[in-house]
Amino acid sequence: MSLGSIAHVQHYFARTGLLDGKGGQLQRKNRKLRGTLDLSSLDAANLSPPLFASDSDSSYASMGSSPDLAASSFTAGPMVESPIDDEYYSDEFEDGDPNMLPPTASTYINREKPVPKPPSIAELKLSLTSSLEKAAVSLKEARARQDSAEEQGHPFAETPTIEIRNPAGGHTRQKSSKTHGWFEIQGMHILDVMTLAIRAAKMYYTAHEQPERLDAIKPERQIRADIFSVMETLKQMATRRWAGGMRDEELDILDRWIQGLFAMLQQENDMEEAERAEQATWTWLHGDWAGKEVERELSFMASLEVGLGLGPLPEYTPSTGLASGDLPTPFLRSMQNGLRLVKLHNAAVKKSKRRFGGITTFHEDTEKPYRCADNLRYWIKAAELRWEVPLKIDALGIVYNSSPDVWIGLETAIWAWCKRVREEISTELAS
Incomplete structure (x- = not known):
């Protein structure tokens, strides 16, 4: 038992009896006694019902001559007195623990044990x-x-x-x-x-x-x-x-x-x-990029594509202000099937220190439109789960080029994803 613990304090007061009869202790003992009733001290006559005059003619009246009933009497013994005194619940039968120390002021001091730092x-x-x-x-x-x-x-x-010669004259080795x-x-x-x-x-x-x-x-x-x-x-x-x-x-x-x-x-x-x-060689990691946010994100994407075998990124052209016939731009068209975005996500996960949340299942063959839409949905869900960045795009609208707004939404989602991923990787490298 630890000295100064809660168990020590409880054990100390239970052994010394300083709190006997106080608080809810008496009620607990009464509750224990009420759980069982000892009838051995009661006279058997006290448990017999009284006989009235109307019963004198019944067949039970003839039992009065029985020796068992004759020996019994309502005044055959004293009534049991109710235990209401505290002395009844005395704990004198318990032996005190001479080695038990009383709680001190240091009992209630919370001491935190130092935990060694794990090695790097x-x-x-x-x-x-x-x-x-x-x-x-x-x-x-x-x-x-x-x-x-x-x-x-x-x-x-x-x-x-x-070689040792034994007393018998022989030799043993x-x-x-x-x-x-x-x-x-x-x-x-x-x-x-x-x-x-x-x-x-x-x-x-x-x-x-x-x-x-x-x-x-x-x-x-x-x-x-x-x-x-x-x-x-x-x-x-x-x-x-x-x-x-x-x-x-x-x-x-x-x-x-x-x-x-x-x-x-x-x-x-x-x-x-x-x-x-x-x-x-990562130019996006350092320097002042105020007013050149798009160039920084393009440099970040180019660094992720090294070794992926996707080819260089097409030249970027802002989608805002373009006519509907000019959309999608070559840059956005390279993202239409979602395959490049999925591989960029997996490359970013590998460069991060928290390597989880990669997209393991995706479509390499994107000839079918539904496969392109699935890749875009995989990228959106992985961005939400791994990088905690909510993105909203119309996957089917992008695949079928339903309206110019879907391309503007895709471009906005790409820059939001790049910013969040780049900031996390930069923070990890700086730490």
Whole structure:
């Protein structure tokens, strides 16, 4: 029981009896007593109904001569007195707790326990790199010692024996325990450093902010298989208690896993460098764009289309003030089937740190009008769910070019979507 908790205060007053008979305690005890009625203290005669004169002629009158009824009397015992005194509910039978301390002023102080901040990805990567380096050094030393022992005939290369003469005159050969003790020390050290490396790798995998980047380097299934192979090798080494030292195939498995992790971390660093180089070319990210909002959104859309295979954006022409025959413009016509908008949305999700809400199902073949309308509806709904920007367009009107107003509405929706997505990505990069 925690000192100063609510349970401690309740237990203290219940043990000391300072609040006995006060508040609702007496009512609770009365309620408990009313739940059951003890009839053992009542006389049986008190429970018998009185006989009236009209019953004297009945057949029940003849029972008056019965010895059981004759022995009974209405005055055969005292009436039970109602327990109305507080002493009746005394808690003297309860033993006091000598170790129970009274509540103090600090009892009611709310103390918040400090919660440590979770480590960042940079800290986890540094811890993983350090653990891998220590494990690699230990494996290198073990391999070098083993190779040197085999070349120079070192006692570690083969297990030495000593000859002991027994009293009967015979000879017995016993293996020395010094070499085996060294192998156990070496094996326990390898087991420790490899276990720490596996733990650091697991924490790095599970806490990574962009797991799809690691999956692009090496599939998760392969990562799990490699870790399982290393753990199985360590288990086999410990099962045989490192008899004969570490074997070459065991050293190869452990070293191969470590080098694979180093290669994966290097590839991840290369990908991060490529992303930083790409972000340096984003002109829309910095600078003064007052009065040039449309140019900024066009630059943002062009940066999202890199690598999508959609071709360059058509030249933009404002739709306001144009005649109905001039609509849609080449820029808006490229958005008519909704495919470009869907791919722009998915590209923006990948560049964001909150990678969720992508459009997984859409139509690549947009020859049918209903497929174009579906793509536009997918884009509108995804914008509302992922970017929290409500957009209103007439999907069928855009597909069938029903009126000039539908193109003006589409252009307005595109700029609203670009502004919201660009602001979120800029905020994430600045943090």
